[in-house]
Amino acid sequence: STSIATTSYEPFTEETAIAYIEKLNQKLGLFPAPSLLICKEIGDGNLNYVFHLSDSLSGQSLIIKQALPYAKVVGESWPLTLRRAKIEAEALQKAAETVPSLVPNVIHTDDDLAITVMEDLSDYTILRKGLIDGETYPNLGRHIGTYLAKTIFHSSPFGENQQEIKEISVRFTNPELCKITEDLVFTDPFFDHDTNDFEDHLKDTVNELWKNEELKLEAAKLKYIFLTKSEALIHGDLHTGSVFVTAEETKVIDPEFAFYGPAGFDLGLFIANILLNTISKTAIDEQQHSDLYQTIIETVEVFKEEYKKLWQNHHVEAFIQTEGYVDYMLGTIFEDAVGFAGCELIRRIIGLAHVADIDNISDCQKRLYAQQNALQLGSTFIIKRRNIRTIDQLIQETKDVLK
Numbered sequence: 001s002t003s004i005a006t007t008s009y010e011p012f013t014e015e016t017a018i019a020y021i022e023k024l025n026q027k028l029g030l031f032p033a034p035s036l037l038i039c040k041e042i043g044d045g046n047l048n049y050v051f052h053l054s055d056s057l058s059g060q061s062l063i064i065k066q067a068l069p070y071a072k073v074v075g076e077s078w079p080l081t082l083r084r085a086k087i088e089a090e091a092l093q094k095a096a097e098t099v100p101s102l103v104p105n106v107i108h109t110d111d112d113l114a115i116t117v118m119e120d121l122s123d124y125t126i127l128r129k130g131l132i133d134g135e136t137y138p139n140l141g142r143h144i145g146t147y148l149a150k151t152i153f154h155s156s157p158f159g160e161n162q163q164e165i166k167e168i169s170v171r172f173t174n175p176e177l178c179k180i181t182e183d184l185v186f187t188d189p190f191f192d193h194d195t196n197d198f199e200d201h202l203k204d205t206v207n208e209l210w211k212n213e214e215l216k217l218e219a220a221k222l223k224y225i226f227l228t229k230s231e232a233l234i235h236g237d238l239h240t241g242s243v244f245v246t247a248e249e250t251k252v253i254d255p256e257f258a259f260y261g262p263a264g265f266d267l268g269l270f271i272a273n274i275l276l277n278t279i280s281k282t283a284i285d286e287q288q289h290s291d292l293y294q295t296i297i298e299t300v301e302v303f304k305e306e307y308k309k310l311w312q313n314h315h316v317e318a319f320i321q322t323e324g325y326v327d328y329m330l331g332t333i334f335e336d337a338v339g340f341a342g343c344e345l346i347r348r349i350i351g352l353a354h355v356a357d358i359d360n361i362s363d364c365q366k367r368l369y370a371q372q373n374a375l376q377l378g379s380t381f382i383i384k385r386r387n388i389r390t391i392d393q394l395i396q397e398t399k400d401v402l403k
């Protein structure tokens with residue numbers, strides 16, 4: 001990281017972002033001289049600013065992502081560490097060691113200003129938007145399955161030296177961002193908490209859910225797993241707003257929630273967000289459903305295949321050849337993933353942060369139906385996760401709820 005700032009942290013405006021890049025350009029030669037930079041703030045996420053800078057003379061462009069000292073979605077009343085910018089940049093750089101084609105290239109970081117300058121992916125679409133628009137992505141499952149297998153395996157005690165893991169996990173200690181997930185995913189939606197945000201027409205369903213002690217016990221166990229299971233360096237927020245796509249390519253972005261956590265968490269979030277899109281299309285188009293199921297199936301199958309290959313070829317663990325060990329690991333990762341997917345499905349309906357796939361259903365009856373399906377499917381995943389051993393069983397459970 002190089003600081004070229006003359007002052008301490010300040011949120012950029014479009015003008016100060018240009019001034020910063022002009023200075024950086026003199027050091028790094030980002031754009032050919034002469035250049036004429038223009039800038040637009042394009043961030044539509046919950047937490048950060050995103051500036052798009054382009055040189056109108058050469059046509060070249062880049063992105064500056066800047067963390068704000070609070071959560072943009074709530075406002076200044078919710079302070080949030082700027083250190084997340086450093087964690088995000090370092091997580092992207094770490095992922096680039098194993099899956100360079102599946103993450104954006106980091107060009108420059110500045111810890112004082114909490115910024116990351118990176119490759120512009122404007123030719124890409126945010127996956128959530130693409131799916132809402134009915135686009136299909138035939139390579140997506142393969143790419144995400146590969147991303148998950150490689151990032152998880154290489155940061156786990158099966159693919160990385162134990163001493164190194166201890167060092168890395170200190171760099172990726174991320175208590176404030178983990179607390180957001182602990183509260184918004186694993187706690188508040190299961191109680192009558194004031195951060196929750198759901199429609200009046202769901203009151204009865206939600207009240208029933210809050211009284212479901214079996215569900216709450218299993219949610220509590222999943223929260224405990226999230227709090228304690230330090231298996232691998234995970235992305236920590238792998239929903240469909242954290243993935244950029246074109247017809248052929250996939251890039252995983254936004255790992256500001258990264259930490260050493262449960263290996264099934266990213267897979268669970270990804271599956272849940274594909275399913276939220278599936279649920280939003282209930283009874284509209286069979287083909288769209290089967291394309292989405294296919295993406296989930298491929299994600300899991302490729303994840304398992306790639307993980308097994310790595311297990312055989314790159315191990316640093318004495319028990320690696322012991323019969324049944326890899327299947328045990330993959331089994332527990334999948335079981336956790338199913339439970340985490342359940343929590344994600346529920347929190348996107350009851351909790352603070354929703355998804356456009358469901359919220360944008362304009363017909364109130366259809367929206368209610370989709371919301372109830374998500375809650376029912378989420379509860380099923382959480383309670384029955386030990387019996388959902390395969391991806392085919394998970395798809396069948398989904399079809400049973402959506403029929």
Ligand code: SR1
Pocket residue numbers: 046047071073180181184237353
């Ligand atoms: C206050 S942040 C709300 C949500 O946005 C992020 O993307 C995470 O999913 C978080 O839970």
Ligand code: MG
Pocket residue numbers: 045046237242254
């Ligand atoms: Mg994000």
